[in-house]
Amino acid sequence: MNLLHPSAKVVDAATGETLTPALIDAAAASLKDQPLVFLPMPATVPAVARYLAALRLEKPVVLLDPDTDHTGLIARYTTGEVHPDLALLLTTSGSTGDPKLVRLSRAAVLANAGQVAESLGITGDDVAITTLPLFYSYGLSVLHSHLLRGATVVLERTGLMRKDFWDAVGAHRVTSMAFVPYQYEMLRRLRFDPAKHPSVRTITQAGGRLRTDLVTDFAGRMDAVGGRMFVMYGQTEAAPRMACLPSALLDRKLGSVGQAMPGGAFTVSDDGEVVYHGPNVMMGYAETAADLARGDDLGGVLRTGDLGRLDEEGFLFITGRMKRMGKVFGVRINLDDVERQFPVAAVAGDDRLHVFAEDLSADEARALRTKIADWLGTHVTGVDVRTIEALPLLANGKTDYRALEASL
Template identity: 50%
Template structure:
């Protein structure tokens, strides 16, 4: 199977160029041929929102070269550490800098000088970084089957077809952004490439001008759209808003559900993890008004179970425990270095999610919390206890600190720090954890509140956000 279905096309707003299906296939095949000459090993592809970056990804996938999608904003030092650990055959779209030792510059790429390297497992297709909260990121290893089956399952539940048009509201190195691209192209739809982001005026001009039919957004975006008094009726072809990347506040679910239904469309609340390539559930828009707290049933081909305290698993309704997902889209496992890329499937299609929840009598999932103190930064799961420890080690005088999840970012209250330290700390944490600094909102506070037991009063801090 291919990611480029019949009729699929790319529209690049920046250049004004449209790649109809046949030309898109020719461009991708040209890249496939070029990639075949690169040294063996995983390929690192820096993928900004742009035509060149998306073609790099599609070319690597169609060439059946394992490709790690790298945030182009990743700092040179962090990128260098990843290169040392994973020894990629090449870095596609390399930074404008001298290549590291063992690599040579070829056009826009860095190519490894040694032709022999660790050969990835033949099933391995895509690697996405997940936050190693101790500062050592790892990659989720997604097979070709996992990526393709999830793309087709998403398209099935959302009814994506050749008439659909989706803008690049999220970057492709983020699993949600990748899934939008995959699900639309695989079913012959159009992807409109517009890099300014969902809060930029050019983005909405592109939505109007290209007749976009759906928009994907994370909770932060919905908060901003509410402030901007977003009205879907202004966009006559818009029929669907999708939401993932963290829990959306119930009042916003209700509000955007109402707005979309009044405009003849629907809001689709989705649940997933990078480790599931990435979607595991989608709430049907027509059911949202009746079950606004649910994330819906499992994706086609998937199944949820609830693991109880005694280790047994059940699908009986109203029993709360850890959510277990089974499906063909579950990752093969993690890789922490080049040797890990050669390993086969270690999970057998079973993913313990780390989330607490229950199923209702219709098999709809309700997520109620976390097994551990976990937050999400742009879809990446972060252990908040480890994050607090990391904040204490970045050399900025932070000692007493409390981390609170806040949608698709984490707020850290740091006792007694100066205001000018806050931005420095955000940047340092972003660099340490290989995520954008805006995902870490470090705020000074005079005194971190404590419970009578002497433990941090996290609930009191949550009320300050």
Template identity: 50%
Template sequence: MSVVGEGARLVDVAGARTLAGDELTAEVTRSARALSALPVGVLFARMSVDLDSVLRYLGAIEARRAIALIDPALDADVLAGLIERFRPAAVLAAPDAEAPAGYRVEGGHWVRESADGVAPHPDLSILLPTSGSTGNPKLVRLSREAVLANAAAIAEVLGIDSAEVAPTCLPLHYSYGVSVLNSHLLRGATVVIEPSGVLGRGFWDAVAEHGITSLSGVPYHYEMLRRLKFDPAKYPTLRTLTQAGGKLRDELITEFNDKMLAVGGRMYVMYGQTEAAPRMTTVPAQRLAEKLGSAGPALPGGAFAIRRDDGSETTHPKIVGEVVYRGVNVMMGYADDEAGLAAGDECGGVLATGDLGYLDEEGYLFITGRLKRIGKVFGNRVSLDDLEQAVRAAAVGIDVVAAVPAGDKVVLFAELPEGDGAKAICKDAARALSDRLHLHSSGFDVRPIDTVPLLASGKIDYRLLGGRV
């Protein structure tokens, strides 16, 4: 089974080029042959939003070469550490810098000089780092079966067919971004490669010119689209919105759902993790208003259970615990180094998500927080996710906020213009939290920040903020 279905097309906006049919097949085959000639080992691909990156990715899938999708903006020292630990056969689209020891520059890539290396497990297809631009990431190991099964399930529940035209509005090294690519190409749809993203003018020009039918975003994108007064009536072909990558505020779900319904469109809210290749749920568009706040039921072929504190599992409604997912799209496991690439399936289709939540009577999942997103205020455990939601709900003028633990208090960074007005809003937010949790307001250090830092995926960079407290 190929990820490129019959009729699939790639539209390269920057290069003013369209690949389809035999020409697309020939380009993917050419890429596959070039990658097959590289030494044994995993391939590192720095995935810019461009045609070359997409063709290298598709070529690796065709050649059955395990490929790690790397953020092209990854810190040089983090990339160097990954290369040392995993000894990739090559770093594709290598940085414009001196190649590390043991590698030579060849055609814009760093190619390992030694032919010796660990052969990745034959089922292994895609690897994705577990963290952002800092830290010491492990690689999530995804099998070909997991990736294709998830793409097929997503295509089924979203009704993707050959008439769909999807843009690359998310980074291609991000699991959600590559999932959009996979699910559309698999069903013979069109993917428009446009690098500026939903906040760029070029993106909206492409929506109009190429008849784009859907848009995918994380919560931050929808916060920004609200500020930009997004109106789908201006784009007659754009009739589907999808959202994943974190919990979107209920009021924004309602707002965007109403906007889409008004023009005969639809909105889908989803939940997933990289470890599940990556999507696990979708709320049916026709039930989004009715199931507001839910992540939806499991995708076809998947199932949820709730793990209690004693380790037992239940599907009984309204019991809160750790969310456990079962499905063919679950990762094979993690890899810490080159040797780990040869390992087989270590998860058996079971993923303990680390998320807290419950199921309702119909099996719809509701996420309530993260096991590890916990802080303390004067010795009292508090959910950092709940604090962020409480600040937004307080209606003091804060929409984008990020909470990080800081000893016996919590620091909340609020995206606000600096000045006396911002300081007053921060004090109001601290008082609102104090009233809600019945804890002294000094336990909530609300600080204005020009822009909350984001990872390339559009998610908040909590690690970077943690270094500022």
């Protein structure tokens, strides 16, 4: 599989190093005897070269966080055969927190790269910059979709809170940036003004629900300079993008994550679960080395675990997670509804609702507890409010609910 268009470029913002065919060839020579490639994936040219070499050789790649010890995971999956269609394995976690791998075929990876490129209108004139880890599916999809269309990807490692990042945006005339919700909160605090970065034409959002007021805010900022904002929805299990809402429809469909990617479709099951049908759906999970030899278990149909609804025009609105439910005095509550109503992170346990909020005084915590109880129509003893300096985040910027549960 070759994702690399002949005109595509990859450049390191800090060192100026660029990706060359010779680097990919050298990486390929070092991988020829490896049936399965375990690849820590920092945002560096050598890592990208090694990744593209493995894909070209049709050797399955397990992408890993370079700052985490994966000794146990590597030992678990080293032995065993691999299916000939298998291209990419990305880590995810089950309900127990034990890591497992999402099995993606070459066809799924290529299909989604094309879907994203088509939805965003990516051309060879575009320049993207790394705002997210490349081992994270959203960050990886930026790399895939731009390389496929002959665009440029700038590798930047300091992050948007640093001057070096914005210097790189200007120096390389970056046209596109991808952010997850917590980064939009950071951009708001930074008073991001796209007029100060005239090359930037497109910003995208995925990786969780972004508050509608922030969608409206940033869409307005981009519109004021003739730019665009896209809201996207996906999961690692879909390689990873499933839906896109373009900037022209943000006002009319505010709160929606858009329509299905080209070639895909959504349905909603009788119990309210969003089901995606498309060529980019994973083959299935791998929990043991033996699973690497399995074929396609899903047949292009992914039960997302998300609750949602489709309007009459096929636009999807996500309303929560099937597993993000709790009970307070026997009454079922949707934890995502609580978070939409109040600026908190909510988890359930022992017949109580536990909410975590950043930097509240004791009086503010008591007032919030009363407000939540009144909103739920339950007694205040069913609600526990805890103040926390900062919410724990996963590498992808989402709230680490397991860490919160462990603190109860």
